[in-house]
Amino acid sequence: MRLAKKYIRRSLVIMALMTLVASFYYYGWGPCGKTLVRKAAKQYSRVLSDWQAAVDEVPQIRRQNMDSHIAEMQVLRSTMDTIETPECMRVWRDQLLEQMDQRLKDLVGFSSGGNGISIDTQRVKSMRVRLTSFMNCAPKCSTKVVSGDPDSLNRIVHLKTRGGGGR
Numbered sequence: 001m002r003l004a005k006k007y008i009r010r011s012l013v014i015m016a017l018m019t020l021v022a023s024f025y026y027y028g029w030g031p032c033g034k035t036l037v038r039k040a041a042k043q044y045s046r047v048l049s050d051w052q053a054a055v056d057e058v059p060q061i062r063r064q065n066m067d068s069h070i071a072e073m074q075v076l077r078s079t080m081d082t083i084e085t086p087e088c089m090r091v092w093r094d095q096l097l098e099q100m101d102q103r104l105k106d107l108v109g110f111s112s113g114g115n116g117i118s119i120d121t122q123r124v125k126s127m128r129v130r131l132t133s134f135m136n137c138a139p140k141c142s143t144k145v146v147s148g149d150p151d152s153l154n155r156i157v158h159l160k161t162r163g164g165g166g167r
Contacts, residue, residue: 030139032088037138041131043083044093048131051076051100052124058107066111073104089134096127 028035054073061069077100085093 027139032086032139034135034138036084036086037089037134040083040085040089041135044080044096044131045128047076047079047083048096048124048128052128055103055124063111063113066107070104070107070111073100073107077101077104086138088138092127092130092134099123099127 025033027033030036051073054069054076057069058066077097080093080097080100083093
């Protein structure tokens with residue numbers, strides 16, 4: 001009987017240690033672990049900073065000079081495809097890529113002679129806030145962080161059909 005109790009105790013200790021190791025691994029390197037999220041967030045943050053700067057410059061660029069600026073923004077957009085994205089950040093990334101694609105489409109149409117467009121400057125900032133939230137809450141992020149806050153307000157910058165300042 002003592003031998004059976006001894007084995008049961010050892011088995012329980014081993015199972016507890018295995019659970020602890022598995023939890024530690026999941027927390028750090030699992031599908032949405034801190035290490036993966038931080039690595040991706042660092043790369044996304046660099047691209048988002050450059051994208052925000054590019055979006056902020058748009059109102060000052062003349063329509064005729066916008067092609068080179070659009071090309072720079074397309075490079076930033078394609079850089080996003082090279083970043084390895086943890087599973088929990090996929091919805092966020094897809095929303096960001098959709099937004100980037102729409103901005104590029106609008107800018108191409110505007111530079112080709114289309115009517116004025118609206119650039120949502122607040123949305124990029126909102127995406128940056130969510131990126132920071134991912135770094136803080138991984139691996140257990142809430143639905144609000146993963147899917148976004150639908151109540152966030154948007155600040156719109158309107159570009160008129162006439163060219164603005166020079167570039």
